[in-house]
Amino acid sequence: MAESETKYQQPNEKGHFGVYGGLFVAETLMGPLAELRIAYEKYMQDKDFLAELDWELQNYVGRPSPLYFAERWSKELGGAKIYLKREDLNHTGAHKINNTVGQALLAKRMGKTRIIAETGAGQHGVATATVAARLGLECVVYMGAVDIQRQAANVYRMKLLGAKVVPVTAGSATLKDALNEAMRDWVTNIDDTFYIIGTVAGPHPYPAMVRDFQTVIGREAREQILQHEGRLPDALIACVGGGSNAIGLFHPFLDDKDIAIYGVEAAGEGIETGKHAAPLCAGKPGILHGNRTYLVEDENGQIIETHSISAGLDYPGVGPEHAWLKDIGRAKYVAINDDEALQAFHDLTRIEGIIPALESSHALAYATKLAPTMDKEQIIIVNLSGRGDKDIHTVADIEGITL
Amino acid sequence: MTGKVSRRGVSRISARFELRAKEGRKLLIPYFTAGDPKPENAVPMMHAMVKAGADLIELGVPFSDPMAEGPVIQKAMERALAFNVSLHDVMAMVAEFRQKDSETPVILMGYLNPVEVMGYTEFAKAASKAGVDGLLTVDIPPEEATDYVAAMKAEGIDRIFLISPTTSEQRIKLINDASAGFLYYVSLKGVTGAGHLDVKAVQDRVSMIRTLTELPVGVGFGIKDADSAASIASAADAVVVGSAIVKRIEENLDSADNGIKAVCELLSEMRAALDAS
Ligand SMILES: Cc1ncc(COP(=O)(O)O)c(C=O)c1O
Secondary structure, eight states, rough: HHHHHHHHOOOOOTTTTTTTEEEEEGGGGGGHHHHHHHHHHHHHHHHHHHHHHHIIIIIIIIIIEEEEOHHHHHHTTTTTTEEEGGGSSSSOOOOOOOHHHHHHHHHHHHOOOOOEEEESHHHHHHHHHHHHHHHHHHEEEEEEEHHHHTTTHHHHHHTTTTTTTEEESSSTTHHHHHHHHHHHHHSTTTTTTOOSSSSSOOSHHHHHHHHHHHHHHHHHHHHHHHHHHHOOEEEEEESSSHHHHHHHHHHGTTTTTTTTEEEEEEEEGGGGGTTEOOHHHOEEEEEETTTEEEOBBOOOSOOOOOOOGGGGGGOOOOOHHHEEEEHSSSEEEEEEEHHHHHHHHHHHHHHOOBBOOOOHHHHHHHHHHHHGSSOOEEEEEEEEEEBGGHHHHHHHTTOOOOO | OOOOOOOTOOOHHHHHHHHHHTOOOOOEEEEEEETOOGGHHHHHHHHHHHHHSSSSEEOOOOOOOOOOOOOHHHHHHHHHHHHHHHHHHHHHHHHHHEEEESSSOOEEEEEEHHHHHHHHHHHHHHHHHOOOOOOTTTTTOGOHHHHHHHHHHHHHHHHHHHEEETHHHHHHHHHHHOOSSSSEESSSSSOTTOOHHHHHHHHHHHOOOOOOSSSSSESSSOOSSSSHHHHTTOOOEEEEOOOOHHHHTTTTOOOOOHHHHHHHHHHHHHHHHHHHH
């Protein structure tokens, strides 16, 4: 096949990854999205912009993040060597800030004075409020009322940072509804407002743009593993909510066909119960939030409420590039349920002294299944997308402990 | 059965616009969400609207994630979804309406995913059979609509696309090429039910759009009462009224009959204002 010989280059100029992606929005947003696409294409070639971005990533975010060999945990699992890409050590505690720094710098170049964002777990909201404070921009964050309840600490952090947090009570009052509400704000205030989407979803150019800001993860990991081991890894693992930390790690390795790639979705209470957030493993293609992708939906095309212990994975869609990578077989998508993620959360905390985010714990849980099937010379890189400080109340609750 | 079926080859929508143009009258297009407040109210509401002066009915297809709607229509969709009203159900309502009214055009308005999941061709066939005349899905721009347009065209379903205050001239031409029936100008930057209508700006934009199209132009979003309907109608061929109607349904949730009455009062006032000006 010609495809396997050519270098990976997606999406096409219309924002399509195969049949996925594209631009499915109300007419009012077509002009602003074209303006954004032109600015993004221009500045991603602009030396000054890229230098400013690099400077921020180094001095403000704290990059490069370490690639850490989890030796004790690898031994305990008795198989492949597991390296962790430490996105948890970034400023604000997750990979989300790689993207918000990039988009906020773009917003500034475009002369926008007001930033809006949606958030689920609150990590993207915090990362957005943080850069808005840093750049002196007004910031409004939409958050589902249900998520506000379960992520109170992050809500307070956003407020401390000067952002206005607007509760969304429509629909299921979670991340997807927050995204709807942010779109409604954008359509109303397009002249001065920049919408910072937190994952590789949304209409073109967001899936490509957010990916490009997140690929710093994979570029660093590639260099670092060569330094540590003198060779590339055998497998990559990352959790997939919308899919930004995953594509950020995967993308620089897509042309290395020998490397196995695993995206881990949230199986919630179990795929078979219907209470999950695993569109790639258990959904069907459809149109939501501006793109064509796999969705958790019913037979009439209504979006179904999703379930996951981790608010950051609790989303019924997934970035269109993952839909494409699934269909062409370049990446494999699997699901991990709440209990398995919780076990991995505890294991890493006890064995390595690293408290992982519940989102990242899904990727870790899959590593505990994969590593023992591989031999001791083989290497896995797991994206540790965030730290678990934000989740200690959730975990304590489940264990019947009041803090 | 009353009325006559329009000439073969001319859609009911085009026929109605032609008729009103000849009479020098403007079209009144009410919107409501199918299934709000209850599925069994939809057909009586449609007939009552026609009696009160509606020329064309825009029937909303409930969707779980209505990104372009303000709070009033969002809640209407939630009420309808509580009864699991599906695209199939909405087409069944139109088929029932058609048993007594073969003249009034009906367009379905909603979001792409329910149509996408059903399949464009399967939808077009079922819609045509049910007596649906047109389809407006808010989230499909013409750039993505090649297969969609072909499927609807094959079954004689008119494609209504939106034009907004931010649409460039070049895109208006693109939209015009994909459209049939009429063009729908969104009068403001924002969601349905927003309040900042600028009549002069709408008039200017509609005059500009007219230089680029042969199709009639309807205007919607932000029309609340007889006065705003009449002033917008001075520039357009049709006015579309949505949230103001749904608001009246919402105010009468305890009695569907009162809801229908309140909606019809509003429509009668609008009809009178349109015909007087
Ligand atoms: C730590 C962490 N990991 C992963 C995710 C999931 O998002 P994505 O799939 O875009 O990386 C989130 C989202 O909030 C997060 O906070």
